Amino acid sequence: MKVDGIHYRSIWLNDDGWSVDIIDQTHLPHEFIIRSLRTVEAAAEAIAAMRVRGAPLIGATAAYGLALAMRAEPGDEALAQACDRLLATRPTASNLQWALGRMHPQLAELPPAQRAEAAYALAAALCDEDVAINDAIGEHGLEVIRGLWAGREGAAALHVLTHCNAGWLATVDWGTALAPVYKAHDAGIPVHVWVDETRPRNQGAALTAWELKAHGVAHDVIVDNAGGHLMQHGLVDLVITGTDRTVRSGDVCNKIGTYLKALAARDNRVPFYVCLPSPTIDWALRDGVAEIPIEERDPREVTAISGKTRGGDIQSVQLTPDGVSARNFAFDVTPARLVTGLITERGICEASERGLLGLFPEQAEVAA
């Protein structure tokens, strides 16, 4: 999508032909900084420090990280070490496993001298695939929005609530949850987005708001606490979120707080859709609540926050009393029973094993 009129992806090959450029998202929304990754360690650090985030973009960064590793040292040991290093960055992100699981065997069977070039080609193909997947998710989601809008005769806007950032900054381009919103906006439907700020890292207030503003989509930032009230009062027509990992049964792991919005949506009969590229599906798991390990992050993400001072500096401020104890769970799981539908690149299905296998019959063989 566009920034200051120039089209960007969220990750791309530098003009030097080998460095990998990313938008350093830890500086958004206040500064637009491009960072060049030149080692696998830099790629791993970018993932762990959330300079890049969002399941598809994490996968793409890991893929290019492997390419950077192979350029530096293409031996078997280096290949295994690079995969291990990248896998250790974010335990919840199944796209990491997917991207590396796809590249590792293909690279391993090549002579070391051919691995770097092949890894770059595989990473580029993975990025192009992600864009195509999100474009398809956007088209399918657009039909959901068209259907709801057709039933809102005379309304000033169609109100969509989203949690976290599943926009183009979370993918290579388009986004997952926001792809249908961008498509609806471009098709002339007056969408308005309630943007959950998404504590503790405020990806909604920072990134989703930044994206929507850049693209000209109407929006209001709200605190994560507000969505239930809005739904009670008929001010939300649709909830759409992304997901970091969806299991075979349709249980959805996403940013902490998603489950609360799903409960409110059900209590108020608001449709709750989850957009997911198929690499996000973990076919090996069935019970999302019991089986998905939930990353617990540094409590300082809860007790302090950074923002822009009046002077324009970025500063971190402490929110809690000195020495307070805090906990920081990064994700939660929304049970399939609360999900109206899953929007994938192959179409929309109910959140169930039957629904998912209807779209992905080739996965029927995989044991859960």
Add this chain to the structure above:
Amino acid sequence: MKVDGIHYRSIWLNDDGWSVDIIDQTHLPHEFIIRSLRTVEAAAEAIAAMRVRGAPLIGATAAYGLALAMRAEPGDEALAQACDRLLATRPTASNLQWALGRMHPQLAELPPAQRAEAAYALAAALCDEDVAINDAIGEHGLEVIRGLWAGREGAAALHVLTHCNAGWLATVDWGTALAPVYKAHDAGIPVHVWVDETRPRNQGAALTAWELKAHGVAHDVIVDNAGGHLMQHGLVDLVITGTDRTVRSGDVCNKIGTYLKALAARDNRVPFYVCLPSPTIDWALRDGVAEIPIEERDPREVTAISGKTRGGDIQSVQLTPDGVSARNFAFDVTPARLVTGLITERGICEASERGLLGLFPEQAEVAA
């Protein structure tokens, strides 16, 4: 309760015999600042700017505000103007109406020369009553905690989740939702409190955490998004909140986000109790969602936040992109069907008109 070993109430008469001292809660948890109110305007400003907050403390401050007004000018017009000024500060707080509605007629029938003294006496009595009410709520709530703890044989702690600050800083002393917690702690039950930070004003992260730390109660601050995940995993034994206004049917208006926690509690069979002093009950309303006007506050409370810098200064930082649009709804309503019980100074009842009238039969005559 105690601060640095000294017992404080949240509002008290200054040693000069007429100024009214408060703890300026906008500076907590980083600075403990006492502010002397000397005019009704100062009292109104303290309420509107949330230097004092919490339904009972707002009522007490309004009562003393009226006393300050009568000391300055005790005529009928000044009395009416002072009531209007104080009522206009926070539209949702029914304690304001209750405190002023009780004092106004009593003062009006006195000769102006006697009004100031009477107003101070009425305000002091109102504060003492609040302390007695909260003490009783604490005792009744303690029985709920004792009952739950008796069923947790071998557990290391009894986990209580609370939202916002309904501790002693929200009342004159003891608190409402935290009164049972303090009583349980003092009785030797190992309570541990999950403290919702409570965006946008972070009363949990700032005030509840500060109170609990000062009193030595185990606690962890969490983002508002986390409670559902904790309940899914059996990490919450009890949710207790306060309320700004509860209607005749048992619908509970409280800080925005309370409704989401009530939904999660029901979904996970966690008891959800609301502590309410009876002045918080609005007997004239029946449908909380439809009838309670919800205050919408300055969106800058959402887009910026203040905290302590490394240098020790208090600084406000902007969280969102420049010029972003935001909305700031201050309360929501939890329908009675989601509330396990209401804990009042007269005992515990089900969240229903029948339940409330069982404890307050004298209100049966009031038309809803």
